[in-house]
Amino acid sequence: MIVSCFPTGIVNFERPGQGIADIKKAGFTDVVLDFSMCCTDADLEYVGKKDIRRRKKTFAAENPKELYEAMAPILTKCQSEKVAFSFAIAPHLRRDTQREELNGLLKELAEECIRICGNVDCRYLVVRPLFFGIPEDAVWNVNKEFYLSLEPLAKENNVMLLLENQCKSVNGHLVRGICSDGRTAAEWVDCLNAEIGEERFGFCMDVGGCNLCGQNMYDFASELGSRIKAVILRDCNGSDENSMLPFTCVNKRSSQTDWLNLIRGLREVGFDGLLVVDFSDTAATFSPILRPALLRLAKEVADYFKWQIGLENLLKKYPSVVLFGAGNMCRNYMKCYGEKYPPLFTCDNNKALWGTSFCGLEVKPPENLLDIPGDCAVFICNIYYREIERQLRDMGIKNPIEYFNDEYMPTFYFDRLEDGGNR
Amino acid sequence: MLQIGVQTKNIVNDKCPQDGFQMLKCTGFSCADFSLNGYLLNTDLYRANVNKFFDQSVAELEQFFLPHKKGAEAAGITINQMHMPYPIYVPTGKKELNDYLWNEMAPKSMAVCKFFECSYIVIHGFKLARYLGSEEAEWEQTEKFIDSIAPIAKEMGITICIENLYDSVGGHLVEGPCCNAKKAVERIDRINDKYHAEVLGFCFDTGHANLVGIDFEDFITTLNHRLKVLHIHDNDGKSDLHQIPFTFSKTRENTSSTDWDGFLAGLKNIRYKGVLNFETAPVLTCFPDDMKEDILEFIGKIGRYFGGRVV
Numbered sequence: 001m002i003v004s005c006f007p008t009g010i011v012n013f014e015r016p017g018q019g020i021a022d023i024k025k026a027g028f029t030d031v032v033l034d035f036s037m038c039c040t041d042a043d044l045e046y047v048g049k050k051d052i053r054r055r056k057k058t059f060a061a062e063n064p065k066e067l068y069e070a071m072a073p074i075l076t077k078c079q080s081e082k083v084a085f086s087f088a089i090a091p092h093l094r095r096d097t098q099r100e101e102l103n104g105l106l107k108e109l110a111e112e113c114i115r116i117c118g119n120v121d122c123r124y125l126v127v128r129p130l131f132f133g134i135p136e137d138a139v140w141n142v143n144k145e146f147y148l149s150l151e152p153l154a155k156e157n158n159v160m161l162l163l164e165n166q167c168k169s170v171n172g173h174l175v176r177g178i179c180s181d182g183r184t185a186a187e188w189v190d191c192l193n194a195e196i197g198e199e200r201f202g203f204c205m206d207v208g209g210c211n212l213c214g215q216n217m218y219d220f221a222s223e224l225g226s227r228i229k230a231v232i233l234r235d236c237n238g239s240d241e242n243s244m245l246p247f248t249c250v251n252k253r254s255s256q257t258d259w260l261n262l263i264r265g266l267r268e269v270g271f272d273g274l275l276v277v278d279f280s281d282t283a284a285t286f287s288p289i290l291r292p293a294l295l296r297l298a299k300e301v302a303d304y305f306k307w308q309i310g311l312e313n314l315l316k317k318y319p320s321v322v323l324f325g326a327g328n329m330c331r332n333y334m335k336c337y338g339e340k341y342p343p344l345f346t347c348d349n350n351k352a353l354w355g356t357s358f359c360g361l362e363v364k365p366p367e368n369l370l371d372i373p374g375d376c377a378v379f380i381c382n383i384y385y386r387e388i389e390r391q392l393r394d395m396g397i398k399n400p401i402e403y404f405n406d407e408y409m410p411t412f413y414f415d416r417l418e419d420g421g422n423r
Numbered sequence: 424m425l426q427i428g429v430q431t432k433n434i435v436n437d438k439c440p441q442d443g444f445q446m447l448k449c450t451g452f453s454c455a456d457f458s459l460n461g462y463l464l465n466t467d468l469y470r471a472n473v474n475k476f477f478d479q480s481v482a483e484l485e486q487f488f489l490p491h492k493k494g495a496e497a498a499g500i501t502i503n504q505m506h507m508p509y510p511i512y513v514p515t516g517k518k519e520l521n522d523y524l525w526n527e528m529a530p531k532s533m534a535v536c537k538f539f540e541c542s543y544i545v546i547h548g549f550k551l552a553r554y555l556g557s558e559e560a561e562w563e564q565t566e567k568f569i570d571s572i573a574p575i576a577k578e579m580g581i582t583i584c585i586e587n588l589y590d591s592v593g594g595h596l597v598e599g600p601c602c603n604a605k606k607a608v609e610r611i612d613r614i615n616d617k618y619h620a621e622v623l624g625f626c627f628d629t630g631h632a633n634l635v636g637i638d639f640e641d642f643i644t645t646l647n648h649r650l651k652v653l654h655i656h657d658n659d660g661k662s663d664l665h666q667i668p669f670t671f672s673k674t675r676e677n678t679s680s681t682d683w684d685g686f687l688a689g690l691k692n693i694r695y696k697g698v699l700n701f702e703t704a705p706v707l708t709c710f711p712d713d714m715k716e717d718i719l720e721f722i723g724k725i726g727r728y729f730g731g732r733v734v
Contacts, residue, residue: 136640167636172673173660173680175636183605213636214589214597219558238595239661254593264556411556414514 001310002274003302004030004087006243007074009280010291013037016074018288024081026295031078032276033088033122035113038070041094044102061091064105064112068119075120085122087230087274088113092128095177095241096169100133107146111153118157124230124274125154126162126204129178139178140188147192151200162204162229163188165220167212167241174241176213179203182223189227202229208236208243208278211257221265230274231266233305245279245294246301263408266309275309277302308408315341318377318400322346322369324388325381326358328416332406333381334359335413344372346381349391369397379404425699425733427726428454428503429719432461432704437487441494448498450716451723454698455495456504456652457539459532463508471513471520477527481534492539502539503698504584504626504652507532509547511568514554529572537579543652544576545584545626548600552590561600562610569614569623576622584626584651585611587642589634589663596634596663601625604645611649624651628702629686630658630665639682643689650693654702655729657681665705667718668725687732695733699726 005028011019023031043061060070068075078085090113093099093106110127117125127150129143147161154161163185168177179185185203192201205228210217221228235244235257242249249256279298286294307314315321315337323330323346330346338359345368346361348354353363369378369392377400380388385403392401429452435443447455462476479487495502511524536544548565552558569583576583585607588599601607607625614623625646631654632639643650658664659671660680673680701722710718 170682170685171676171678171680173633173636173682175633175682176638180636181605211595211597214595214634215636216552216558216598216602218552218556219603222557238592238597251594256593256595258592258597260553411560412554414554 001272001306002030002086003028003299003306004032004274004276005295005298005302006032006034006276006278006280008034008037008243008278009283010295011037011074013071013074016077020074020077020081020083022292022295024083025292027299028083028295030084030086032278033071033075033085033117033120035067035071035089035109035116036091037074039067039091039109041092041097044091044093044105045097045099047099047102047105061105064108067109067112068116071116075116079120085117085120087124087126087276088117088122089126090128093132095167095174096172097132103130103133103146106130107149110150114150114153114157114159114161117159123158123160124162124202124204125159126164126230128164128166131166131168131178143178143188144192144195147201148195151192151196154200155198160200160202160229162202164204164206165209167209174212174239176215180209180213180215182220186224186227189224203227204230204232206232206234207257207262208232208234208241210262211236211238212241214238216261217258218261218265218268221262221269221271225269228266228269228271228273230276231271232276232278233302234278242281243278245282245298246277246305248279248282260408263305263308264410267312267408268410270313271309275302275306308405311405312337314402315379318375320344320373320376321379322372322376323361323379323381323404324348324366324369324392326350326353326361326363327382329381329383329404329406330361331359331413331417332409333379333404334361336409336411343379344376366392366395369399370395372399374399377402381406424727425696425730426453426501426503427723427730428452428456428698428700429722430456430458430506430700430702430704432458433707434704434715434719435491435494437491440491441497444491444494444498444500446716446719447500450719451727452500452719454501454503454700456506456654456700456702457491457502457541458506458704459535460506460508463528465509468508468510468513468516468520468524471516473520473523477508477523477531479531481531484531484535485538488535488538495539502541504543504545504700505532505536505539505541506545507547510550511546512549512551512564514551525568525571529568530575533572533575533579533581536581542580543582543584543624543626545586545652545654547588548585550588550590550599552600558600558603558606562606565600566610566614573614573618573622577618577620582621582624582651584624586626586628586654587631587637588628589631596661598635599631602632602635602637604642608645608647608649625649626652626654628654628656629668629681630654630656630663630702633658633660633681634663636660639685640689640692643686643695644692647693650695650697652697653700655700655726656702665703666709667703667706667722668729687729690729690733699729699733701726
């Protein structure tokens with residue numbers, strides 16, 4: 001799973017040096033090629049209007065051929081810093097646009113983006129569907145024609161075109177738009193690929209879009225399955241479209257995005273594509289002085305998602321496992337993974353539990369970990385991860401030590417053990 | 424012209440139910456959505472604070488509701504739909520509570536529905552996806568419940584209606600049970616085939632749909648003839664406010680932020696012939712009591728406007 005970062009809000013596309021360096025220093029090795037940096041939705045709204053020349057940076061919007069030149073500083077800087085582009089986004093219109101006559105321009109812009117992606121070995125390009133002014137019953141046919149018209153160029157440049165779930169504006173209220181139904185979106189991707197006889201089209205799941213429409217992200221991910229090539233991770237309050245760092249949009253100590261169903265869904269479909277973190281609004285509001293620290297946190301957050309989504313793959317990695325902890329987390333392990341990845345035993349610091357059985361596992365003293373096979377991993381099932389890891393290392397345990405976490409389990413018990421915290 | 428209805432909560436009381444029904448008639452309604460859920464409140468159920476109302480025998484319940492039935496008849500109001508108390512299952516509740524809801528409250532609600540000669544009873548699906556892992560697993564439990572009352576429904580000629588609901592994630596209201604029209608269609612058809620009767624239908628709740636960004640026209644059109652009853656109300660897209668349609672706006676243009684055009688287009692697409700029923704009881708507590716009749720008249724007018732657009 002590759003982790004990538006949106007540069008928007010961090011990098012000035014005309015003077016990208018510091019921003020790209022900060023992103024790289026935070027540990028990101030991949031940056032999104034966001035063409036809307038130099039051809040924004042606001043720029044597109046001005047296309048053809050008298051005062052366009054009074055606005056700065058609108059030239060690419062009117063002249064797609066100038067996209068490359070406009071993006072040149074960021075492309076050059078990333079190349080010199082050895083930061084890759086795996087994922088790009090073509091310019092798109094505002095959700096509440098009234099500019100249906102721009103569909104031709106959008107096609108030209110998408111084509112130019114494909115060429116640039118080809119030049120910089122960028123594998124995936126999101127091209128949003130055409131929407132404004134298209135009658136409901138013609139949406140599929142118009143977009144089918146649109147996407148298929150881009151396919152030869154995409155093939156020539158070895159670019160996979162990604163469709164993305166959309167919101168539509170009902171007088172400012174964002175509701176479910178094109179490709180927001182998982183089954184329909186899957187049909188679109190399949191039809192397009194069937195038409196050309198190869199996998200040239202895939203899907204980008206925009207978590208922010210799903211959240212704005214209160215969608216069940218488990219169902220959405222399950223319905224799209226392996227068609228999902230990229231996931232845009234961004235947080236928002238569910239009613240205003242913002243790109244905030246995951247876990248920052250909260251209400252009364254709870255997140256307002258349904259991370260549980262997202263992780264459940266991506267874990268179930270074995271997602272192993274691109275994880276793209278978009279916190280452009282958060283970044284833009286942070287002082288440039290604080291941005292390096294924010295970027296480091298963003299990288300940690302992205303890595304955390306990668307780890308959560310791939311948790312089952314981590315379990316698969318080891319020929320055998322033992323657990324540390326005989327409380328709720330151990331109980332949840334046994335409920336969800338005990339049958340598939342049965343632990344040899346569990347251990348606990350609580351002497352009173354030694355020799356007892358918990359969820360079918362024998363509870364042993366930590367010292368017993370000194371006798372387990374060398375390739376057996378110890379999974380800590382207790383929130384005091386670092387403290388316990390230190391204890392085990394101090395005991396001289398050389399085995400791999402991993403953290404287990406039950407925040408995003410496939411299922412949960414209806415209750416929690418009342419003495420779970422003391423076990 | 425389609426008939427117009429409204430829920431009885433805050434209008435019809437137990438002391439003198441006839442007055443409430445008379446008020447409905449005078450303010451332009453011909454139908455009512457009987458708020459049976461008012462006799463066993465969800466807020467109480469979540470606190471395991473169960474009153475004794477449904478401990479009464481069916482005969483006692485019929486006796487209790489006789490004035491309501493006569494009042495409606497006298498006023499010329501048809502009770503076309505009612506709402507079963509909810510939730511039917513409390514995940515953190517004791518077995519005795521859940522058994523009571525399933526085995527006592529639900530069948531007796533069906534009996535009350537029959538007593539009122541009411542054709543539709545709306546239920547809430549179980550909210551268990553967090554625990555069981557998926558909406559599919561959650562639906563299995565709801566279906567078990569439906570299976571427990573479907574034979575009664577068939578015998579009584581009642582259609583149980585499932586309703587699109589929401590759930591909460593940190594106060595953000597998100598998709599809950601029955602928010603997928605395609606799945607609802609498959610399930611309704613399968614269950615009705617199984618019972619060789621129309622035991623299951625759908626109640627489309629505009630407010631709940633608005634909260635989770637559902638495309639009204641698409642959803643209603645997909646449901647088609649399976650759509651039996653409506654809960655019409657409005658909100659700001661954030662909270663389940665149960666207000667009058669056309670109340671909310673999000674832009675300086677001050678146009679409605681709820682897709683009423685899509686709603687009416689959907690009803691027109693399927694040639695909806697049911698009742699345009701408003702679930703707007705909270706409006707009546709927002710406005711001064713002295714304005715209750717004015718408000719009801721206004722809601723009724725919106726109903727007639729809707730009716731004119733649908734037919």
